[in-house]
Amino acid sequence: MTRVRADDYGDKKQSILDRAATLFARKGFELTTMVDVATACGTSKSHLYHYFPGKEDLLFEIVREHIAGQAVELSEIVALPLPAEERFQRYVNAFVMRAAHSRDEHLVLMNDLKFLPAARRKQVRKLETQLVDLMIGLLKEINPALMLPDKVQAPYAMLLFGMIIWTFTWYQKSGAIAPAELAARISHLFVHGFKNGDFPAAG
Template identity: 90%
Template sequence: MTRVRADDYGDKKQSILDRAAVLFARKGFELTTMVDVAAACGTSKSRLYHYFPGKENLLFEIVREHIAGQASELTDIVAMPISAEERFQRYVDAFVRRAAHSRDEHLVLMNDLKFLPAAHRKLVRKLETQLVDLMTGLLKEINPALMLPDKVQTPYAMLLFGMIIWTFTWYQKSGAIAPAELAARISHLFVHGFKDSGFADGCLNNGGR
């Protein structure tokens, strides 16, 4: 007989994912056990297996959910009927806000993707490539001449991604600079440069939506 799922199955599953993400981000995937996750969730190991058959399944769902949500949001932003620079600012703002809000998931994606089976890694990498392609398209619109040589297109997009992604190894949203301001400064720095940017405190150039 098929077991009927409880009405709160989805909520409990999400709670497990949230707590597992905290453990993986702070303790590391290799050192975290399903017993650790069960204890963090206030349940038994056997009960945990009702939701996830193994630790790798937990890891995959954490990173897949995080980057799939990101890809969906950023795709919608790039399709907006506004200028390329405005879409660029909104893209960076959304990326930074999601990474700040879901910092544990972001760190798990950065550090633990290598522990997934090849097929699952391929699915996640496909979504990551989608994000890079979206950014490459925006940069082409902003400065077509600069992005004309094929050989520079991916490097320019990856320079931006590196700036954002690695920031969250040290950045805390509770610090002196809020996510909206951080995003605005990243956008302005990348588009206008450092020496001649003219970016002053209090001048977010509408980047902190």
């Protein structure tokens, strides 16, 4: 007989993912055990296996859910009937906001993807490629001449992603610069450059 899932199955599953992401981000995937996750969730290891067959499955779902959510949100932004630079700013803002409010998941994606088997890494990399392609399209609209050589397109997009992604190894949203301001400064710096930049003062 097929086992009927409880009404709160989805909520409990998400709670496990959230707590596992926190542990993986702080302790590292290799050093975290399923017992650690069960303890953090206030449950037993056998109960965890009802939701996830193993630790690798937890890791995969954390990173897949995180980046799949980004892909949907950013695709919708790029499709908006707005000027390219405004869509670029919204894209960066959305990326920064997700990284700031899901910092544990962001760090797990950065640091622990290598622990997944090749087939699962490939699934995640495919989603990451979607994000890069979306950014390349925006940069082509903003400055077609600069993006004309094929060889520079991915590097320009990856320079931007590198700026954002690695920032969250040290950035704390509770600091002096709020996520929205950080996103605005990143957008302005990337589009206008440092030497010629003149970031508008807060009104």
